[in-house]
């Protein structure tokens with residue numbers, strides 16, 4: 078544990094909550110440094126750390142469980158300001174003699190709470206504030222000497238000690254759903270703990286540069302730059318720290334980058350004086366094959382990537398080819414292992430995830446899947462890995478990147494999968510049509526109020542809608558909507574696994590659909606049509622279906638070009654309208670289907686799906702409702718620009734939550 082001599086550091090004791098990372102980010106955004114420590118840390122260690130305050134996070138356990146994590150209550154006797162959140166709230170209450178009981182039903186959701194605005198924690202806030210409450214335990218009686226400073230209905234939601242700087246809240250001020258949570262942290266850090274916000278980006282940059290210089294001594298740094306934010310910022314920082322003569326920056330263009338991405342990253346780094354070696358390996362990738370092991374232990378050689386359609390084979394070929402190409406490129410630089418350090422853009426959340434026990438340096442496991450060449454392996458084995466961004470969250474890396482002078486569209490780029498656009502082209506040679514294609518198609522039609530002959534199917538649809546209760550009412554007399562199954566499949570989540578199932582398309586006779594109806598249908602359809610896991614809205618005239626043919630699609634340069642252009646339209650508009658951070662991710666997907674093709678003429682056109690996704694944990698999430706986080710005018714502009722791209726049939730909007738759909742389509 079670092080001592081905080083001359084620094085201003087708050088200790089966050091991690092009780093295991095998935096929101097722990099967010100507390101860390103909130104405090105750091107207020108320019109106060111943090112150390113993440115295990116809940117079991119001793120009072121002596123906390124004293125030695127010279128912290129300004131202690132925050133105890135939420136956690137999945139009950140403080141009364143026999144396996145509740147150990148905690149040294151002498152921490153409360155150090156005289157430090159303490160803020161307990163959720164589990165921390167109950168821990169404080171229990172330690173000081175209050176009682177907690179398990180409630181029959183969990184309480185999860187955003188709700189209004191009453192706040193005592195004379196309490197230092199809530200200074201400047203309103204008496205009623207919207208916060209996120211998630212908990213199964215609840216406090217019956219407050220701890221001795223503590224005052225109740227917040228309530229959620231009849232539930233005690235906040236406690237404070239009148240004389241000692243100890244505060245506890247049941248809700249989660251660290252999440253965005255707690256609208257003024259940030260102000261509570263500000264009150265705690267600056268008003269109660271006396272912090273002054275010394276942890277500025279400029280100071281941090283100087284600290285990181287010093288660390289790079291100390292670690293490297295007179296050695297060189299090798300950095301593989303993907304075109305993403307992290308490795309680009311890492312390269313720019315190294316360049317500033319030790320100069321371009323001592324940084325070897327390599328980028329491999331695999332053919333699946335975004336439009337002009339490789340050129341943009343090269344130009345942006347070169348503007349800072351760092352030459353980026355760009356290796357165009359796209360032909361190697363398109364033509365690559367690999368060996369795949371079957372379950373029975375035998376192996377087979379795949380077709381070439383540009384002839385392959387199976388998603389797993391595509392991924393494997395790309396991963397293996399990357400290693401082969403990287404090996405060749407790295408060795409062509411003749412770097413002596415003893416003269417080099419490997420630099421990578423590992424971030425703080427990566428570290429917290431891999432070692433939430435102690436956010437020490439253990440990120441190797443995370444990045445090993447990529448850039449696994451002999452030299453890289455050797456450097457890792459010898460511990461010659463430099464991770465200058467290990468103290469940064471994503472937003473902070475973006476800020477640092479801007480400060481270092483990287484181009485805005487580069488530092489604002491959204492997360493992008495390793496195999497790039499290759500997994501956003503659904504490849505196929507034949508339609509996906511199973512035995513239940515026609516019956517599922519009819520059920521879909523019945524759900525949107527179209528006339529269907531089969532009374533059993535009509536009944537099934539009616540039952541599903543009535544199962545929604547009151548919220549299903551708008552679907553009872555629906556008219557003007559159409560639904561059709563598409564003969565393609567995309568990946569979705571089912572139970573603990575992933576499965577490939579149909580995509581269903583909704584269309585509407587009116588120019589502008591009622592988005593609330595579409596989202597309602599997207600909820601009900603996968604519940605009744607078990608072989609559908611993704612629902613899209615398709616702009617344009619109603620698709621009367623059934624659609625039974627696909628457009629043969631492989632990973633070839635013209636196909637990729639189509640997707641690159643569509644992806645570029647979406648990303649450009651997101652950037653121009655400041656939506657990159659509001660919406661977590663927006664994969665743009667090329668679907669091998671032209672719903673308007675006539676049955677006897679094979680089509681060469683494909684559809685483009687816009688998949689918006691909002692999530693804080695990346696495990697579950699929801700699409701954006703147009704008109705809310707994504708203004709309708711921006712969306713219309715995306716659609717009209719994509720429609721102009723050559724070979725594009727329909728533009729579609731993915732309406733599926735996760736589960737049942739995943740973020741990506743394959």
Ligand SMILES: Nc1ncnc2c1ncn2[C@@H]1O[C@H](COP(=O)(O)OP(=O)(O)OP(=O)(O)O)[C@@H](O)[C@H]1O
Nearest residue numbers: 301302303305306307308309327328329447448495
């Ligand atoms: N095309 C590429 N050329 C060079 N290096 C690459 C390439 N793709 C990946 N890498 C290297 O592998 C690392 C891990 O790849 P991954 O796609 O998981 O990136 P990441 O963790 O999202 O980081 P970034 O934001 O830099 O892309 C990258 O940080 C980079 O060092």
